[in-house]
Amino acid sequence: MQSAALWPPNQAASRPNPFGHADEAGLGAERDSRSSSEYGSVWEADLQPVGRSPRKPATSRLARPMQDLKSSPVANLAVFIIVPWVVFIMVMCPFALYYRHSTMLAWVIFAVAMLVSGGLRLLEHGGRADAAWAKLFFSTYYWQLLSSCCIAATLLGTALGLYAYSRYILVYHIYEGSRFYMNVRPSQAAAEFLDAGMLTFSQDTFVDPTRSIGYKVVERYCVAPIFNHAMATSSSPGKLPLANFWAVGLDCCHGRGSFECGPIWDESAHSGLRVLDAGPLQGEELHNYMIAVHQAAASYGIMAPEKPVLVKWTDSPQNLPKAYWEGGVHFYKKSVGYFIAAEMVLGLFAALFWESRRVSAAPQ
Numbered sequence: 001m002q003s004a005a006l007w008p009p010n011q012a013a014s015r016p017n018p019f020g021h022a023d024e025a026g027l028g029a030e031r032d033s034r035s036s037s038e039y040g041s042v043w044e045a046d047l048q049p050v051g052r053s054p055r056k057p058a059t060s061r062l063a064r065p066m067q068d069l070k071s072s073p074v075a076n077l078a079v080f081i082i083v084p085w086v087v088f089i090m091v092m093c094p095f096a097l098y099y100r101h102s103t104m105l106a107w108v109i110f111a112v113a114m115l116v117s118g119g120l121r122l123l124e125h126g127g128r129a130d131a132a133w134a135k136l137f138f139s140t141y142y143w144q145l146l147s148s149c150c151i152a153a154t155l156l157g158t159a160l161g162l163y164a165y166s167r168y169i170l171v172y173h174i175y176e177g178s179r180f181y182m183n184v185r186p187s188q189a190a191a192e193f194l195d196a197g198m199l200t201f202s203q204d205t206f207v208d209p210t211r212s213i214g215y216k217v218v219e220r221y222c223v224a225p226i227f228n229h230a231m232a233t234s235s236s237p238g239k240l241p242l243a244n245f246w247a248v249g250l251d252c253c254h255g256r257g258s259f260e261c262g263p264i265w266d267e268s269a270h271s272g273l274r275v276l277d278a279g280p281l282q283g284e285e286l287h288n289y290m291i292a293v294h295q296a297a298a299s300y301g302i303m304a305p306e307k308p309v310l311v312k313w314t315d316s317p318q319n320l321p322k323a324y325w326e327g328g329v330h331f332y333k334k335s336v337g338y339f340i341a342a343e344m345v346l347g348l349f350a351a352l353f354w355e356s357r358r359v360s361a362a363p364q
Contacts, residue, residue, distance in 0.1 A: 076142065077347050077350075077351055079146070080142070080145070080146055080149070080343075080347050080350060081340070081343045081344055081347045083146065083149075083150060084146070084149040084150050084152070084153040084339075084343055085153070085336075085339060085340045085343055087113050087117065087150050087153040087154055087157070088153040088154075088156065088157045088336065088339050089157075089336055090109060090113065090157075091109055091110060091113050091153070091154050091157035091158055091161065092157035092158070092160055092161040092164075092332060092335060092336070093161070093332065094106035094109055094161070095110075095157070095158055095160075095161025095162050095164075095165060096160070096161040096162075096164035096165055096169065096328060096331070096332045097164075097165075097169060097328060097329070097332065099161070099162070099165045099169070100165070100169065100170065100173050106161075110154060110158055113150070113153075113154040114151065114154055116150070117147055117150030117151045117153075117154055118147060118151065119147075120143055120146055120147035120150060121143060121144060121147045145350060149343070149346070153339070156339070160331075160335050161332075164328050164331045164332055164335075165328070166278075166282075167327075167328070167331070168324045168325065168327045168328030168331060169324070169325065169328040170278050171276060171278050171282065171321075171324045172321050172322070172324040172325040172328070174197070174276055174278050175197045175198070175273070175276070175320075175321035175324070176197075176321060177197075178195065178196060178197020178198070178274070178276075179195050179196055179197060180196075180197060180198045180199075180200075180317075181193055181196050181198070181199045181200070182199075182200045183200065183201075183202055184199045184200065184201050184202065184205075184245075185201070185202050185205075185228065186201065186202075186205055186226050186227055186228050186231060186243075186244060186245050187228065187230070187231060187242075187244070188244065189244060189305075190244040190245065190305050190307060190308050190309045191305070191307070193274075193309050194307065194309075196274050196309065197273070197274055197276075197321075198271065198272070198273055198274065198317040198318070198320075198321075199245075199271065199272050199274065199309070199311060199317070200270060200271045200317070201226070201245075201270045201271065201272070202228060202270070203270060204228045204229045204230070205226060205227070205228050205270050206226070206227065206228070206229075206264075207224050207225075207226055207247045207259065207262075207264040207313055208224055208225050208226070208227050209224050209257070209258065209259035209260075209264060210257055211224060211225050211257075211296060211300040211302065212224035212253055212256065212257060212258065212259035212296065213253075213255075213256050213292055213295050213296040213299060214253040214254065214255055214256070214292065215288060215289075215291050215292035215295060217288055219250050219251050220250065220251050220252075220253060221248070221250065221285075221288040221289050221291070221292045222248065222249050222250070222251070222252050222253035222259055222261050222292070223246050223247070223248050223289060223292040223293050223296055223310070224246065224247050224248075224253075224259040224261070224264075224296075225241075225243035225245075225246055225247075225296070225302055226243065226244075226245040226246060226247055226272075226311075227241070227243070240301050240302060240303045241301075241302055241303065242302075242303045242304075242305070243297070243302050243303065243304055243308065244304075244305055244308055244309060245272070245308065245309045245310075245311060246289075246293055246304075246308055246309070246310050246311070247259070247261060247262065247264065247272065247310075247311060247312070247313040248261065248275060248289050248292075248310045248311070248312060249261025249262060249312060249313075256299070261312070261313060262312060262313030262314055263313065263314065263315050264313055266315055268315055269313065269314065269315035270315075271313075271314050271315060271316070271317040272311025272312060272313050272314065272317065273311060273312045273314060273317050273320040273321070274309060274310065274311050275289060275310040275311065275312065286310070289310050290310075293308060293310075
């Protein structure tokens with residue numbers, strides 16, 4: 001009688017069961033008939049508050065968004081395009097623009113990018129609970145291709161970054177740390193200015209385009225001697241004029257006797273930015289200019305020292321170093337734009353490939 005008072009029969013009959021049974025007697029048999037994929041562990045079901053639906057296992061909650069993402073081709077394609085692009089940006093930037101002062105950081109970013117890119121391939125392997133959701137995410141081919149694209153982005157970003165640094169940014173930093181000579185006379189010895197970055201010549205200095213020459217490799221390397229009026233008018237029997245300074249430029253002349261590199265006809269222009277041997281790229285350029293200098297000296301009866309000073313003629317030498325920095329930034333931005341365009345094209349072909357596989361695998 002006491003138990004009936006504590007648990008009235010009419011309330012027991014109307015009390016809902018956690019698994020939807022009308023009586024406690026059939027709970028064990030029904031529970032055994034339920035699959036673990038629906039209710040999870042029996043111990044997990046026993047812990048549910050009375051009157052509530054059984055809690056789904058954690059794997060079901062994780063699988064649902066993964067399956068939803070898997071069914072979104074737009075999300076798949078966006079990840080495939082954006083992730084390698086971000087890797088390319090993050091790797092190329094420190095190499096191209098900040099390698100001089102952040103060398104260690106650039107290589108650390110390179111190592112991390114390679115490890116993460118290679119680690120994407122591990123997501124295709126099963127056998128562990130932490131990799132099971134990865135199979136629901138995308139297909140094995142997706143992870144392989146995404147990993148390959150990220151590795152390629154890392155290597156390409158490093159190569160292009162080092163090229164931009166050597167071609168532009170390194171030259172900018174060297175000019176910023178070089179000496180600036182003023183009121184230089186062309187008759188002075190070239191050895192006095194081997195540490196120069198920028199030079200301003202005397203007012204009577206000019207470039208002699210009539211004694212210019214162009215040396216053709218892939219581009220035409222143009223040179224012309226720099227004289228003043230005293231050197232141009234003086235002539236001694238058996239003595240050849242000595243040209244210590246030469247104006248140079250690329251593809252700005254047509255063979256002999258025509259030189260249009262810089263504002264040589266501007267009477268207010270008397271300055272030059274020295275051509276530096278700042279690396280392998282600049283070293284090859286300097287070597288080709290020297291060949292042109294020796295050809296001009298032999299052709300026009302001019303003497304040239306072993307190491308003449310080669311300059312790019314300008315009316316504002318202070319602005320030219322900044323142009324190298326801007327050139328490096330422009331090259332970086334252009335590379336980023338070309339890379340995302342290439343990724344879009346590759347993503348389109350990858351999407352067509354996956355679609356063709358899906359259609360071929362579909363039941364006829």
